[in-house]
Amino acid sequence: MTHDQLAITPLEEWLARTIRDPESAFRDWREGRPAVLALGSLFDAVKLPQRLVHAAASIPEHSAVAAVLGPLAGPxxxxxxxxxxxxxxxxxxxxxxxxxxxALGAGNYLPVPRLDRTAPEGIHWTVPLNGARTLCSPPAVVQLLHAGRDRQGLSR
Structure with missing residues (x-):
């Protein structure tokens, strides 16, 4: 199967439902580009500063960062x-x-890479999407932010 013939997965179909033309998302992913998806209908996004995430992880190594993000319980x-x-x-x-x-919600858009883009070069999934509606816990995201701030020695 060539890259152009990649089958669309149920998770890609779920993600692409956020926009009026899901085919454009599939085309972007087939061509190696992130698809620009709308926020606010199926999910929102919290934009975490890299410096706080790396502080929470203690080191910026990809595996350490992925481990500290794991407890968020979502992608x-x-x-x-x-x-x-x-x-x-x-x-x-x-x-x-x-x-x-x-936090970004309705009226905002997010570049979303193909589900198999997990290597730490360019836009990628640090924690992959494992299921539709399996999303990060907002309280866990806040806890991670506080941990990063505490490790930096800054007040909340």
Whole structure:
């Protein structure tokens, strides 16, 4: 099977439902580009500063970062120039109150890599999406942010 003939997975179908033209997402993924998906209907995203995530992990090694992100219990994308994007339940942005990270919801868009992009070069999944509606826990995201701030010796 060539790259152009890759079968669309149920998870890709679920992700692509956030936009009016899901075929454009499939095309982007087939051509190796991230698809730009709408936030607010199936999920929101919390934009975590890389410096806080790396502080929480103590070291910036990919495996250490992935391990500290694991307890979020959902998928996380790394995007240049240095952001981790935790996918959280839709509506999280409406009530988000942490000053250490921005929550993006309805009216925002997110570049989302193909599900097999897990290598630490360019935009990729640091913690892959394992199931539709399996999203990061907002309280766990806040706890991670606090851990990063504490490790940096900064106040909450």
């Amino acid at each position: 996380v994308i790394w995007s240049p120039p240095g952001w981790y994007l935790a996918l959280v339940p839709a509506g999280t942005a409406d009530t988000w109150d942490s000053p250490h990270a921005a």
